[in-house]
Amino acid sequence: MDSAQALGLARSLAIYYGRPWRQRALGRFYRGLLAPGDLAFDIGAHVGNRSRALLAAGARVVALEPNPLLFRFLKRSLRGNGVTLLQSAVGAAMGSLELAVSSRHPTVSSLAPGWIAAVGSSDGFRHVRWDRRIMVEVTTLDRLVATYGRPQFVKIDVEGMEAAILAGLSQPLPLIAFEYLVPAIDLAIACIARLEGLGSYRFNHVDGEGQQFARGDWVDGRAMRLALRSLPASARHGDLYARLEAS
Structure with missing residues (x-):
């Protein structure tokens, strides 16, 4: 690990673990969504804060992280906690893809060149440099479901690969969350x-790194599209939750 990578890992640890009360609040938030023993997929596990919160909520977790540096950290820090760790990305099809890595800001490493072009000049990203390229293994949500079972919850945080990951899913799942960026x-x-093409979903969202829903109600896709398009640039990012309605 060179100095830039060490700095990047330290920065991520400070961001996601430097405020332990936020980690506890995230666990409480997930307990409101999941029952003990539910299966959850953590796609883009990074330094494992979401996996830890899911485990704290009593879930069984399959966590995926393609970045070798971060995966080694996860093996050291999460091993033995009832989580299945996979060094893999997720996409539309099985195979391999090039991961653009930011050594100093590993949380925004991405498999999606178009996403880097879209956000690279926006506030919060102008200082980021993607300085390394590595090939990583890619699986699909369908393959994960076939191997580990149907999850109650899928969390996706993958810097621009969200649509590709959902393209690799052929059935509706109960609860899916993915990051959105205003740019x-x-x-x-x-x-x-x-x-909407997979099933009857309703939507809500969490602003930034918050641990509560921004809306008191869950709305259809049309209303959520309007809400997202009306977000000010200062909102920057958040997580969008999709809940499958009972048939």
Whole structure:
């Protein structure tokens, strides 16, 4: 690990673990969504804060992270905690893809060149440099479901690959969450359309790194698209949740 990578890992640890009360609040948030023993997929596990919160909520977790540095950290820090760790990305099809890595800001490493072009000049990203390229293994949500079972919850945080991941899913799943960025809001809109093609979903969102829903009600795709398009640039990012309605 060179100095830039060490700095990047330290920065991520400070961001996601430097405020332990936020980690506890995230666990409480997930307990409101999941029952003990539910299966959850953590796609783009990074340094494992979401996996830890899911485990704290009593879930069984399959966590995926393609970045070798971060995967080694996860093996050291999460081993023995009842989580299945996979060094893999997720996409539309099985195979391999090139991961653009930011050594100093590993949380925004991406498999989606178009996403880097879309957000690279926006506030919050102008200082980021993607300085390394590595080939990583890619699986699909369908393959994960076939191997590990149907999850109650899928969390996706993959810097521009959200729509590709949903393209690799052929059945509706009960609860799916993915990050949205205001500078690349069309990607979130495409994800809503994909989910509407799979099943009857309603939507809510969490602003930034918060641990509560921004809305008191769950709305249909049309209303959520309007809400996302009306977000101010200062909103920057958040997580969009899609809940499958009972048939």
